[in-house]
Amino acid sequence: MVNGKRVLIIIPALNESGSIADVVGEVRGELPGVEVLVVDDGSTDRTAAVAAAAGARVAKLPYNLGVGGAMRLGYRYARDNGYDVAIQIDADGQHDPRYVPKLVDLLDDNDLVIGARFAGEGDYSVRGPRRWAMVMLSAVLSKVARTKLTDTTSGFRAANRRVIEMFAGWYPAEYLGDTVETLVHTARRGYKIRQVPVAMRKRMAGTPSHSPAKAMIYLGRAFAVLTLALIRR
Amino acid sequence: MKLTLITGLTGLLLLATIVELLRRRQLREKYAMLWLGVLLIVIPLSLFPRLLDNVAGFFGVVSGVSLVLFLGIVFLLLVCIHLSWEVSALEEETRTLAEDFALLRAQIDAERAARDELVSSDG
Numbered sequence A: 001m002v003n004g005k006r007v008l009i010i011i012p013a014l015n016e017s018g019s020i021a022d023v024v025g026e027v028r029g030e031l032p033g034v035e036v037l038v039v040d041d042g043s044t045d046r047t048a049a050v051a052a053a054a055g056a057r058v059a060k061l062p063y064n065l066g067v068g069g070a071m072r073l074g075y076r077y078a079r080d081n082g083y084d085v086a087i088q089i090d091a092d093g094q095h096d097p098r099y100v101p102k103l104v105d106l107l108d109d110n111d112l113v114i115g116a117r118f119a120g121e122g123d124y125s126v127r128g129p130r131r132w133a134m135v136m137l138s139a140v141l142s143k144v145a146r147t148k149l150t151d152t153t154s155g156f157r158a159a160n161r162r163v164i165e166m167f168a169g170w171y172p173a174e175y176l177g178d179t180v181e182t183l184v185h186t187a188r189r190g191y192k193i194r195q196v197p198v199a200m201r202k203r204m205a206g207t208p209s210h211s212p213a214k215a216m217i218y219l220g221r222a223f224a225v226l227t228l229a230l231i232r233r
Numbered sequence B: 001m002k003l004t005l006i007t008g009l010t011g012l013l014l015l016a017t018i019v020e021l022l023r024r025r026q027l028r029e030k031y032a033m034l035w036l037g038v039l040l041i042v043i044p045l046s047l048f049p050r051l052l053d054n055v056a057g058f059f060g061v062v063s064g065v066s067l068v069l070f071l072g073i074v075f076l077l078l079v080c081i082h083l084s085w086e087v088s089a090l091e092e093e094t095r096t097l098a099e100d101f102a103l104l105r106a107q108i109d110a111e112r113a114a115r116d117e118l119v120s121s122d123g
C-alpha cells in the first residue's frame, strides 16, 4: 500500500541478472507492502531465478516479446488482481524507487504520470541525433498531450486503474510503440498525462542497449513511429 | 494517356488501402514501412512509365517498362522469401508454446495426483 492504494511495480527485464536482485531489493526496502512483478522476457541468463529469490513474483515469457509485450502482460496481471496503480520501472537500476510515492500522489488528479529526465533534476544528458529525436518527440507529444513532456521515452511511469484497464487490452509490441504510441493513444482518449522530474542514475550492470552508431537510425525510426502514431486512431 | 490513367489510379488505390489498413492497426509497423516505401517508388512510375528509360538504356534493357517488370518480379520473390522466413519463426514460437503448455499440464496433473494420493491415504 502506498497512500492507501494497492500498488504493483512491473519490471520488464531482459538478461539483467546482474542488477535485478538489487533493484527488487531496493524497491521492497523503500516501499514496504507493494507487490513486485518481474516479467522475464526470454532471458538467457538467470534473471528469473535471481528475481524470484529476491522476493519478486516472476512471470517468465517463453520467448522474447519486447518491452511492449512484457508490459501488456504486466498490465493484465494488474487488472486481473485488482491493483489500483501499476508502475513500470527499469531492471537496470536507473530509476530511483524513492520517487514512487510522488508519482502515486500525482495520480489523484492524473491518469498517467511519467518520471522524466531533463526536467530539472539530475544531470543525465544526451547528444547528437538521439537528442534531436528526443527534442522532436517532446515537442510533438507535448502538443498532443497538452502538457509539458521532456522525456517521452522514459520507462518510469505510473498508471491508474482506468489506464491499466486500457493498457491490458491494448499495448503495442512494436519498437518505440510502448512509449511514443501509448502516449499518443492515451492522450487522444482524453486521459490526463503529467510528468514529474526525476534524477536518473547510472546502470548498475550489463550493457546499455544503444550504441552511438545506432543513433541516426533511431532518429529515423522515431520519426516514422511518431508519424504512424499520429495517423492511427 | 489511357494507360497512364489506369496505372496511376491503381497506384493511388493501393496507397489508400495501405494507409487505411495502417490506420486501423491491421498492419504492423515493419510491414507498413515496407509497403509505403514500395508505393513511393511505384506511384511516380505508374504516372510516368518512361521515367526509367535512361537507367534501362544504361543496363542495356530496351525499355524502362521491362526493367520495372524485372525488378518487380525480383522484389516479389524477395517478399515471398521474407514471408516464409516469418512463418518459420512463427512455427517455432507456437512449438515452444505447445511445449510449455504440455509441461504445465503435466505439472498440474502430477500435483493433483499427489494431492489425491494424500487424501486417499488420510481417509
Ligand SMILES: Nc1nc2c(ncn2[C@@H]2O[C@H](COP(=O)(O)OP(=O)(O)OP(=O)(O)O)[C@@H](O)[C@H]2O)c(=O)[nH]1
Pocket (backbone or CB within 6 Å): A011, A012, A013, A014, A015, A016, A039, A040, A041, A064, A065, A066, A067, A070, A071, A089, A090, A091, A092, A094, A155, A203, A207, A208, A209, A210
Ligand atoms: N521485457 C523486455 N524488457 C527489455 C527488453 N529489452 C530491454 N528490456 C528492459 O527494459 C528496460 C530498459 O532497457 P535499457 O536497455 O536500460 O534501455 P534504456 O534505459 O532506454 O537505455 P540505457 O541508456 O541503455 O539504459 C530494462 O529493464 C531492460 O531489462 C526486451 O526485449 N524485453
Ligand SMILES: [Mg+2]
Pocket (backbone or CB within 6 Å): A090, A092, A094, A203
Ligand atoms: Mg536503462
